[in-house]
Amino acid sequence: MKYVLITIIAVSIFTGCEKAQQTSQQEYQISGKWLGKGYTCWDDDGILVEMNEFVSIKQNKNQVIATKITGDNCVGEGEITWKGEITGDKIVGVWIGFNRFTKEKSEFPAKFTIESNDYLFSMDDDPIEFHRVKEQELTPEEVSEALSMRLGKWENIKEGEREPFEVFTGKWKEEGESIEVVGKTVEGPDYYQLVSYKDELGSFIEDFTFDDGSKLIRHSVWNKKGKSLESKVIASESLPKEFDAVLYMKRTGVNEITGKFEVIANGKIIHSINNKATRVQN
Numbered sequence: 001m002k003y004v005l006i007t008i009i010a011v012s013i014f015t016g017c018e019k020a021q022q023t024s025q026q027e028y029q030i031s032g033k034w035l036g037k038g039y040t041c042w043d044d045d046g047i048l049v050e051m052n053e054f055v056s057i058k059q060n061k062n063q064v065i066a067t068k069i070t071g072d073n074c075v076g077e078g079e080i081t082w083k084g085e086i087t088g089d090k091i092v093g094v095w096i097g098f099n100r101f102t103k104e105k106s107e108f109p110a111k112f113t114i115e116s117n118d119y120l121f122s123m124d125d126d127p128i129e130f131h132r133v134k135e136q137e138l139t140p141e142e143v144s145e146a147l148s149m150r151l152g153k154w155e156n157i158k159e160g161e162r163e164p165f166e167v168f169t170g171k172w173k174e175e176g177e178s179i180e181v182v183g184k185t186v187e188g189p190d191y192y193q194l195v196s197y198k199d200e201l202g203s204f205i206e207d208f209t210f211d212d213g214s215k216l217i218r219h220s221v222w223n224k225k226g227k228s229l230e231s232k233v234i235a236s237e238s239l240p241k242e243f244d245a246v247l248y249m250k251r252t253g254v255n256e257i258t259g260k261f262e263v264i265a266n267g268k269i270i271h272s273i274n275n276k277a278t279r280v281q282n
Contacts, residue, residue, distance in 0.1 A: 029117055030117060036081075036128050037130075041074035043073065053070035054070045055068055055069055062085050062086040063086075064084055075097055075098065080096050091120070094107040095108040118131065118132040119131055133202065134202070136224075138197065142222065144177075150168075150170040150257075151171065151172070152279045154277045154279050166184070180193065181195065194207045205217065206219070206220060206231065216237070218231045219234050220232075229250075231246065243263055243264065243265050244263070247262075248262075255278060258274075258277075260275075261275070
């Protein structure tokens with residue numbers, strides 16, 4: 001676990017909640033874009049793999065249909081992944097998936113618990129968690145502004161320390177549209193990071209490739225008024241499924257960014273780091 005935290009922390013800086021008191025179906029409004037964490041399907045080599053995928057949920061009174069935005073070999077993009085009926089805080093219905101033996105679509109019983117209008121999960125042996133995606137539209141100027149925050153060479157120092165634990169350099173890959181970052185860390189592997197904005201998701205996609213061959217993906221949302229980013233790890237080869245990792249970044253000066261990194265388990269913060277990055281070269 002120590003290595004997991006160090007790895008995530010080293011690249012994260014820049015590179016139980018109370019159940020809603022809802023008892024009737026009319027109180028839930030779950031239409032929108034969601035991230036499903038824990039989907040499984042066979043890859044092209046016939047190996048069962050776990051993935052995080054986006055779905056679009058449409059609710060009509062108490063009837064709900066979830067359609068894949070991210071497709072796989074079991075349920076393609078634009079196809080229904082599950083549907084059901086809301087009763088109280090539960091959704092009862094069916095999964096729809098590809099049977100690799102019969103080569104046909106099949107239906108399986110499905111049941112979900114709605115914790116809030118922003119979170120629900122399947123009641124399976126290996127549950128899939130669904131988190132609402134906060135959508136926003138950014139102008140090209142706003143996209144460029146958010147991306148440019150990490151341009152140049154930066155030294156990143158944890159609160160209470162003097163020496164940087166990370167030095168990274170960001171430059172345009174496609175000006176105004178994407179950046180690439182090369183980072184060197186003291187406590188974890190060095191990395192290459194590609195950041196770009198996806199209109200259909202309303203968020204920035206941050207793809208990491210580490211020197212040890214591992215990968216990580218974060219999705220980041222830009223706060224227009226606060227000039228800050230909230231970045232969540234959605235796919236990692238080292239972060240256990242039951243953990244969430246969130247990074248908050250805010251520009252506090254022309255050459256200064258403050259950040260806070262949190263690791264969360266069961267709704268509680270189990271690890272937190274404050275830091276400050278200073279640009280040492282444009």
